[in-house]
Amino acid sequence: MSEPKKPQVKPARPFFSSGPCVKRPGWTPDALRDALIGRSHRSVDGRERLKLAVERTRDILRLPPGYQVAIVPGSDTGAFELAMWNLLGPRGVDVLAWDIFGRNWLRDAMAELKLADLRTLEAEAGHLPNLGKVDFSRDVLFTWNGTTTGVTVPDGNWIPDDREGLVICDATSALFGEVIDLNKIDVLTYSWQKALGGEAAHGMLVASPRALERLASYRPPWPVPKLFRLTNQDGVMHDVFEGVTINTPSMLCVEDYLDALTWIEGLGxxxxxxxxxxxxxxxxxxxxxxxxxxxxxxxxxxxxxxxxxxxxxxxxxxxxxxxxxxxxxxxxxxxxxxxxxxxxxxxxxxxxxxxxxxxxxxxxxxxxxxxxxxxxxxxxxxxxxxxxxx
Missing domain, CATH: 3.90.1150.10 (Aspartate Aminotransferase, domain 1)
Structure with missing residues (x-):
């Protein structure tokens, strides 16, 4: 093949990473000038910023009634693992895996949680598993959009409204890029550093009323690490769904997330x-x-x-x-x-x-x-x- 001439015009922002992703157009460090640095996240002001992040998330995602939002450690990985460790166990589990991260969740369900009643629906790179074989009397784990394969489910029509189990969805490469009917999802996880171009280390967990009821009524048989824990001796830690974080968040990252949400609002x-x-x-x-x-x-x-x-x-x-x-x-x-x-x-x-x-x-x-x-x-x-x- 003949060699084309070297181009002269370069992308103004030549950043095409699939995570961390490029920041919003026009971003500069000045966007963080109001960050609550040097202050405790437990202060009145700190709690207000965290609560604002939760409230604005709820509004922008147009969450159905009763759905709650939490800021959790460990990016999307932490959010998804947290859901697995807290919620899985009372029902059999179907795991869909067609990219690297889906296989990560499958591996941990098998090797770490050692779930006895586990079915796998896998597909090679470039393909989806047979969605018609999913049993929704069981809990279901899947990635909406495969970050590593560029393969996404076309819609949520394959998920019934009258499902008995919980549907737990890793949506970090789908949110803000694919149409997701949240009524089809019981737990949705994502990170700030993916579609929004935010900073890493923080994850978001969106829980439906059915997921919250499972959290209130079920205690898993395995030890749950403190960083994953959403319950204590008194029951569900409801303040986690009001912006109180399990560990210390970066208030710089929080401010950056708020800036990204403001930009999304400005787009429409x-x-x-x-x-x-x-x-x-x-x-x-x-x-x-x-x-x-x-x-x-x-x-x-x-x-x-x-x-x-x-x-x-x-x-x-x-x-x-x-x-x-x-x-x-x-x-x-x-x-x-x-x-x-x-x-x-x-x-x-x-x-x-x-x-x-x-x-x-x-x-x-x-x-x-x-x-x-x-x-x-x-x-x-x-x-x-x-x-x-x-």
């Missing part, structure tokens, strides 16, 4: 954020359609994500080489882009087929994705030529 709210992700991802999918050396990792167009767009190499000449050669091409492509400051952090996730992964969430600007595309062409041509000649 949740629907506007989802629209931006769809516009952004369409630019990439249109380019993929006309580019012979790359293909979407997601096999079904109806299940391709609008936030992490995952791609695999599809060049017949390269595909006839070994996976190690394809990985070398990926690494060199990424190195070239980073050396030119034209695009950062776009390699496929480890364990996925060699290719690329570009975040297209709401905090990314469409023009930056458009500017990235010629650089992808240039870097791929150079990387492939070096691999073939080598």
């Amino acid at each position: 709210g949740l629907d506007a954020a989802i629209w931006r992700a769809r516009v952004n991802s369409q630019v990439l999918y249109d380019w993929i359609d006309r580019t012979p050396w790359v293909a979407p990792l997601g096999a079904d167009p109806q299940t391709r994500s609008h936030t992490p767009v995952a791609m695999r190499f599809a060049d017949p000449g390269l595909m006839s080489a070994s996976e190690s050669v394809r990985l070398d091409v990926m690494r060199e492509l990424v190195r070239l882009l980073e050396a030119e400051a034209a695009g950062f952090d776009i390699a496929a996730y480890r364990g996925m087929p060699a290719g690329l992964r570009v975040w297209c969430g709401a905090t990314v600007e469409r023009d930056d994705i458009v500017a990235l595309l010629p650089w992808l062409e240039w870097a791929y041509a150079k990387a492939r030529k070096e691999a073939v000649s080598g």
